[in-house]
Structure formats: structure tokens, C-alpha cells
Amino acid sequence: MTKRVLVLTLIVVALLGLVYYSKWTPKPAVVSGYIESDEIRLGSRVGGRVARVLVVEGQTVKQGTVLVELEPFDLLERESQRVFSLAAREAEFKRFSAGFRDQEKAQAQARIDQLQARLDLLTEGPRTEEIEAARGRLSMARVQHKLAQQTSDRLTRLVRENAASKQEIDNANESLDAASSNVVVRQQELNLLLAGTRKEELQEATARVEEARQAWQLMQQGYRSEEIEQAKAARDSAQAALDALRQQKQELSIRSPIDGIVEALDLQPGDMVASGAPVLSMLDKNNLWVRAYVPQNRIGMKVGQQVRVTVDSYPSEPFSGTITFIARQAEFTPSNVQTLEERSKQVYRIKVSIEDQRDYLRPGMMADVWLDSMGDGE
Incomplete structure (x- = not known):
């Protein structure tokens, strides 16, 4: 009987001790969330038909890696x-x-000289020798006309005496007419030489010289x-x-802008893609963070403070995290939030960036953020 009482007493004392410990020992300040990553939706600004798909879903790629190539259509032409x-x-x-080239300028100068010489010739008028030559040609024409007149008169008398034929007199008359016309022509030539150059011809020649000179000056000055x-x-x-x-x-090759993971890709060669429309999505593996919700009584934190982050896959290897965002307005606890302080019905959303130099973490992993390990950020 005594032993039974002693055992019951020990049990009661142990239970009371557990109650006291659970009441006065502070619970660990930890909130849980999922690891997330920035999602990038990639596409092409030109669109077209898919020529090659070079990656698969879940593949890790480096920045600049070609993911999808489109057919060039008529871009090359x-x-x-x-x-x-x-x-x-x-x-x-x-x-x-x-x-202008030197040869073009020289050609323009030669044109000026040519037109100027023509103007000088017209200004000076005919030379004395030309006038004397014209007078000589007129005198010769008159002599030829006189001879033709004499021949015609003689043959006319002979025809009356029946000593010459009709054909001979006709030929003589034709020679007389030609000689008369030649006298008129030679007289007009002499008259033109004696009258000199016409005023209109001088004006025309002067204008041509000025036109050529202006063209040459334009060439000297070059283009406007x-x-x-x-x-x-x-x-x-x-x-x-x-x-x-x-x-x-360049938009024909869709390249990775970051070191990341291909998350969603549903393309085959021959598929048509629209310009500006996303054709695949990627996750930024170098920018991981945890979205968590902190109760009101744990809101004493600052942006830039350091916290400890653990995941189920590596329970003994904590990761360093930095609080980069704290919501200014509280919200009701989301249904998927896990927290040991369930009595708080309103929480503040925080964002904790994680340093993962060992490449252990993946988007979608469950993570615990230990708030009691906070320190002042630098």
C-alpha cells in the first residue's frame, strides 16, 4: 500500500513539474513557410515557328543559354x-x-573659258580679212554672173540664126540663174559681216558665260x-x-537571362508562338526566399536583421536568412500558415531572403524561420 502511494505521489509530482515547465518555459519563436523563387516568363518579341527546343522541364541552365530557337522566315533576306x-x-x-572632284572643277572652268571665248568673238565682230574675203567672193560671183549673161545672150542670137540648139540655150539660162543667186548670197554674206554681231546674240552669250561661272562657283564651295x-x-x-x-x-533565339531552372515548357518544333507571348517560365535559383507570417506579439523585428532558416531535408544544417520585407498592415492568418502561437489570429507577412551557396535548396521546400536567432543587420 505504501509503495502504491509513493508511486502515485511521484507521478503527480512529475505531472506538476511538466505543467510548470510547459507554463514557464518560453516556446521557441518559429514560423513556417515555403521556399519561393522569382518566376520569369520568357518569350520573343517577333514570334514565329519553333525550329528547335534545346531544354526540358526541370533543367538547370546558365545565363545566356539558348533555350528555344525560332525559324528566321524572311529576316535574313x-x-x-x-x-x-x-x-x-x-x-x-x-x-x-x-x-566635287578636281576634274569636275577643271571641267567647269574649261566650260567658262569656252563660252567666254565665244562671247569675245561675238563682241569683236568679224575681222577685216573676213570682210575682204566676202567682198572678193562677191566680186567673183558678179564676174561669173556677167559671163553667164554674155553666154546666154550669144546663144539667144545663135538660136535665132538656127546656129544653136534649144538644149544649149536652156543650159545657158540655168547657169545664168545660178550665177544670179550666187551674187545674192555673197551680197548677203558681206552685209552680215558689215552689220556685225546682233544684240540678242551678245546677250545670249553673256548669259551662258554667267551661268557657267555660277556653276563653277558652286563646285568651288561644295555641297550645301x-x-x-x-x-x-x-x-x-x-x-x-x-x-x-x-x-x-536576335529575338529568334530565346536565351536564359539568369542562372535558373526551367519550370514550365510545353513546346515542340513546328509550334507557332505569338510575338510577346510567354513560351516558357524559369525560376531564379540565386534568389530564394521564404514567405512567412509572424504573429503580432513577434513583430519586433526590422528589415535587414539576420535569422536562422532550417529545412526538413537538412535539419542539422541551418541557413542564413535576412528579413527583406515586413508588411505594414496585418491580415488574418492564412489557412496554410503553420505557427506554434495559434492564439494570434492576425499576422504580418514577412519575406526572408536565404543564402544558399551550397545549392541545397529548391523552390517549394518547407522551411522554418527561427525568430529567436535575430540579430541587427549591418
């Missing part, structure tokens, strides 16, 4: 066209910048600055169009 257009615009800009700027703008526009097309060409 359009690129060649714009390359040639740029070359033409560049050559035109260089031509305007260089100005506005023309050079216009050629430069056309060259730059062609360059910009080529650069834009090459940017589109």
Missing part, C-alpha cells in the same frame, strides 16, 4: 536588303562630304550643309533600320 541600302546611303553621304545633313540623316536612318532588324534577328 530583309537584313541583306538593308545592308545594301545602308551601303548606298553611306556612299552618298561620303560623296556629299567630300565635295543642308544637303550633307540630309545625306547623313538618310545614312543614320538606314543604320537604325538595320540595327532594328538585327535586334529582331
